Amino acid sequence: MADEMFSVRIVPVVVLHDAHDAEPLGKALVAGGLPVAEITFRTAAAAESIRAMSGIEGLVVGAGTVLNPDQVDEAVAAGATFIVSPGLRRDVVRAAQAAGVPVLPGAVTPSEIMAAQELGLDTVKFFPANVYGGASAIKALSAPFGGMRFVPTGGVSASNLSDYLSLGCVPAVGGSWMVPVDAIREGAYDRVSELCRDAVAAAAAVGK
Numbered sequence: 001m002a003d004e005m006f007s008v009r010i011v012p013v014v015v016l017h018d019a020h021d022a023e024p025l026g027k028a029l030v031a032g033g034l035p036v037a038e039i040t041f042r043t044a045a046a047a048e049s050i051r052a053m054s055g056i057e058g059l060v061v062g063a064g065t066v067l068n069p070d071q072v073d074e075a076v077a078a079g080a081t082f083i084v085s086p087g088l089r090r091d092v093v094r095a096a097q098a099a100g101v102p103v104l105p106g107a108v109t110p111s112e113i114m115a116a117q118e119l120g121l122d123t124v125k126f127f128p129a130n131v132y133g134g135a136s137a138i139k140a141l142s143a144p145f146g147g148m149r150f151v152p153t154g155g156v157s158a159s160n161l162s163d164y165l166s167l168g169c170v171p172a173v174g175g176s177w178m179v180p181v182d183a184i185r186e187g188a189y190d191r192v193s194e195l196c197r198d199a200v201a202a203a204a205a206v207g208k
């Protein structure tokens with residue numbers, strides 16, 4: 001899959017309740033050195049937020065929490081350039097492939113990983129990572145599935161991301177810790193940029 005969204009090895013998982021917040025948030029991410037955003041379809045503002053953010057220079061915008069093929073089409077029409085789903089649904093994967101955008105379905109068991117392989121995928125989301133065994137589970141799964149890459153999300157933070165990013169099969173981690181809902185609500189975009197800078201620095205320090 002295309003790796004544009006893994007350029008700094010962190011994918012912020014964004015929940016926006018008001019699409020008016022999308023543009024300032026996107027700019028805050030870029031200012032904080034995090035040029036990617038996964039906008040989740042957990043709110044009705046998702047598609048409009050993607051549309052607003054996709055015009056921001058230097059920002060790669062995708063859709064998360066995509067649960068069905070209609071949402072894939074809605075997200076892509078709004079400008080999403082990648083699709084993330086919490087689980088693996090073949091029709092969701094196929095809709096994304098038909099639209100020509102990379103797709104990251106959730107897969108945490110050997111059977112789910114094999115289903116992802118069958119669909120021609122080499123990267124899956126590992127969610128919720130903290131519940132399904134964390135870095136040690138990913139390490140164990142990477143033995144039989146040598147070519148598979150895992151993007152853990154769920155309970156990832158600046159303080160534990162190195163556990164994951166030090167694994168060769170983890171191109172990036174995802175999480176919401178640098179885009180707190182209360183900071184967005186309060187318009188505290190400097191705080192968001194600061195959290196992004198800290199996250200990017202922590203990721204860059206892994207393996208050094």
Ligand code: 3PG
Nearest residue numbers: 013153154155175176177
């Ligand atoms: C996701 O959808 O990837 C998660 O909700 C992100 O998990 P977090 O909120 O624990 O970072």
